[in-house]
Amino acid sequence: MLKTLQKPFFQDLFNVGLLIVVLIPLLALACYNHPSPVDDYCYIDTVFKYGYFEAMNFYYTGWTGRYFGILLNHSNPLIFKWPGGFKLLSFILLLGLTGSLYTFVRELFPSRSRLGALGLIGGLLFLFILKIASIAEAFYWMAAFVTYTVPNALTFYWLAVMLRWYQLPAGLFKNLTAVWAGFLVFAVIGCSETNLTIMVLLVAGWWGYQLVIHRTWDWFAAFLVVVAAVSCYIFFTSPGNILRMSGNPEGRNIPFSTLQSIKQLARLSVDWFSRTPLAVFTILWIALLPKVFANPKTSRYFAVPVWTAILAYFGILFVQIFPSYYGIGIEPAPRVINSIYLYFLLGWFYTIAVLMNYFLKNDFLGVEKWYLPPSIKGVLAILIVVSALFSQNFRMIYGDWLRGRAAAYDKELGERYQYIEKAPGNRVYVEPLKARPQSLFLEDANTNPQHLWSRCMGGYFGKKEVVLKSNP
Structure with a gap:
């Protein structure tokens, strides 16, 4: 069996190469990151004006019920007057997301080697960055990545903790693991x-699956349901939620929101499948699965009814789009599309694995005898490399890094900070940024002195306003 599992070595090595190709430029760009005028300064300006806890209460009662996101945003490095901390945060975020996926894959595929697990993560992240809607909102704008990328990473880690809990012997450590899983549910929600x-x-799906399919009362799952219910209560009883959701006449329209969500999901799915080498990776994945399922410890995680996998897959994608239409009546922002795409990829490969596991058990279409010659794998590998060469996202992140656009952006902002601190008066005018790397840059300061971004930046630097000079 060991020989069988070691056969995909070169494929794993190739995928690890893809992981390196993805991570190196993103980690390098993190070294040039800065806080954005959009929101990042406002959280800390509020802290400076009202105090740490009162500032969080201000946002919870006046804008949003995102209690854990509020906590993280109000704890950003600007509270220590350290803009450079945003470089470290993005660096840690990228490693944290990769690490959470790695931990989850190691639990889901215990028969895979470390190289094999890294290979699976490499292929997934390669596809993700290839067509991600916004690099900046995923990894470099704190107000966005705290709200989406961080909880996604925590969710993958939570799934790994869940799988681990069922394997632990009864005792204190298992109980503490259950508490930790509950905290992760609270944080993500x-x-x-x-x-x-x-x-x-x-x-809720896991608790229902245990109750209906396995006909067993799972106390651990029930405990998590209670934690989720309490967390949702804290979230939705926020006065800020009511104010936010009343801002658009199309909000709270269930038929409109449902129809628009299904249309948007269909459009996105066609785009992701037709404009990425997803079909290529799917072929390689199907060829790999019979070897992986040779280990019964792995196949058990995919021995679920096919209909439940498909229903869960569609449900997880749908519920990410629905809140945007239901809450504020508009299509999801790029940062939300990022999250949907990540779950689209994960769910796609998991559903394919469930189907293959079913086919293997029922000897359907002779899938156990399917064989992919090395020559075909070589052609598929070339197609993957070509897709990277033609990817706008890959050209952007490597261009911003290697052509010095990110370094110039970093230098300009450092000089701007020094200028603002030394400038006399309460209103400071700053020059527009010349370097605007698309992977890092979101929005410059505002030309309107009364704009929120102007006042927030001013408050942070001890001024009344920081205003962008108008272009001639």
Whole structure:
């Protein structure tokens, strides 16, 4: 059996190469990251004006119920007057997301080697970055990545903790693991409406699956349901939620929101499948699965009814789109699309694995005898490499890094900070940024002195306003 499992070595090595190709430029760009005028300064300006806890209460009662996201945003490095901390945060975020996926894959595929697990993560992240809607909102704008990327990483880690809990012997460590799993549910739900719906669906779905399919009362699953219910209560009883959801006449329209969500999901799915080498990776994945399922410890995680896998897959994608239409009546922002795409990829490969496991057990279409010659794998590998060369996202991140756009952006902002601190008066005018790397840059300061971004930046630097000079 060991020989069988070691056969995909070169494929794993190739995928690890893809992981390196993805991570190196993203980690390098993190070294040039800065806080954005959009929201990042406002959280800390509020802390400076009202105090740490009162500032969080201000946001909870006046804007949003995202209690854990509020906590994280009000704890950003600017509270220590350390803009450079945003570089470290993005660096840690990228490693944390990769690490959470790795931990989950290691639990899901215990028969895979470390190289094999890294290979699976490499292929997934390669596809993700290839077509991600916004690099900046995923990894470099704190107000966005705290709300979506961080809870996604925590969700993957939570899934790994869940799988591990069922394997632990009874005792104190198992009980503490259950408490830790409960905290992760609480944290994820408190980050955003999108992740709230994902976590509620996962927790309630697992408890229902145990109750209906396995006909057993799972106390651990029931405990997580209670934690999720309490977390949702804290989230939705926020006065800020009511104010936010009343801002658009199309909000709270269930038929409109449902129809628009299905249309948007269909459009996105066609785009992701037709404009990425997803079909290529799917072929390689199907060829790999019979070897992986040779280990019964792995196949048990995929021995679920096919209909439940498909239903869960569609449900997790749908519930991420629905809150945008239901809450504020508009299509999801790029940061939400990022999250949907990540779950689209994970769910796609998991559903394919469930189907293959079913086919293997029923000897359907002779899938156990399917064989992919090395020459075909070589052609598929070339197609993957070509897709990277033509990817706008890959050209952007490597261009911003290697052509010095990110370094110039970093230098300009450092000089701007020094200028603001030394400038006399309460209103400071700053020059527009010349370097605007698309992977890092979101929005410059505002030309209107009364704009929120102007006042927040001014408050942070001890001024009344920081205003962008108008272009001639």
